[in-house]
Amino acid sequence: APDAATAAAQPVVFSMLADDAAVFAVLEQGGALAAMAPDAVHVNMATISVAAAQRLVAAHAARGVGYVAAPVFGRPDAAAAGKLVVLAAGAAEMVTRVRPLLDAIGQRVCPFGDDPLRANAVKLAGNFMLASAIEAMAEASTLAQAHGVAAA
Template identity: 40%
Template sequence: MHTAQERPRVGWIGTGRMGFRLAARLLDAGHDVAVFNRTRAKAEPLAERGATIVDRPADLADRDVVFTMVSASSDLETVTTGPGGVLTSPNAAPGVLVDSSTVSTQMSALVRKAAAERGTGFLAAPVSGNPKVVAAGKLTVAVSGSREVFDRVEPLLALLGRGVTYVGEDEVARLVKIAHNVFLGVVTQSLAEITVLAEKGGVSRAAFLEFLNDSVMGSVYTRYKSPALVNLDFTPTFTMPLLRKDFDLGLSAARGLEVPMPLAAATAQLVASAIGAGHVEEDFAALILEQARNSGVTLEAQNVPVDDGLSPHA
């Protein structure tokens, strides 16, 4: 199957906001991609780009590489080993299954075992980014599993974004993703604190963040979040309840591994407070609203253009 190695036939399960964009990248790169989504209508626009739409995950069993990007651990179980799952076809099984969902280590291990029983390689490959990050080509991927399987599909993974890192065997990529998201929460809370401090002292948020972003402390992330903090646009990229779930997982892992995480624990409480105050649907950058309230400051949108660093020219 030399040709499959050169240009593997791909299956994609789950075309939500992220899955849709990533499947489109593989299509745009010229791959033969077949797609399953529970709500078929969400996958249909990919047909215009050349995708085949299938009715069941099992219809993807003959593919060289199948990606899964679903919402929860139970969904991953359903599309892999449940009725009509991609690992249940009597006549075929994918060469490699790559899961890019954010699921528990336990579920990941169960699916890995089920895949191995069918002779299918399994890679845990959680991603960092959102649809705009995908569009800018800046998605990053942490991958764990067999090194040999990783080496086989790395060229395909490289099409998804700018960074693919092999982090070790088995399920360790799950821990990498959780650690990343805990840092995301802690950094955002800290950013909210210093921005409100500057504002209460008479500095506009736009000016403060422009200075910060140009300093050594600025980052792709602080620049990317600046428009939300300046203009109070909390259109969700990642919500507070999802962040709380990742803090729970991170602090649970910390207990198991005997790693004290006082900053993460304090931030988890602040995230819980924000949820209690009703910040459920907005982006988690709304942490700045709670910080302002606790500081006796009323924030107003500054309504000025702020570069998020992700536009194509950047």
């Protein structure tokens, strides 16, 4: 996560924090966003709510800092291997500017247009599908086991 001093010196700042609260703790309370140069681009890779994304879009615009939402699908081992799937959205010139960096950390970059909220909505929808599939498999397994079918 960027701190204010580090963020001030960078043309592109990446962050990947745990949740909405962590993002705002670093960017707002920690001063990282205020320290970024007006021509900088912040690439937020956190999985955050759409409401938090709306707030970030407005905060970055007010500071004149570029903003790209780029949440990812992939576990830490996929990240270490450069095999993340990156969902990217933001102003075209900002996404173009950071695209080589996104390509370096992901096996695939999926662009979702100029509205950063789209990338966050797609990430949340994907997480919902994964959680629902896991729940459905558990329910099906429980039903079968309740009727004498051995667990595989």
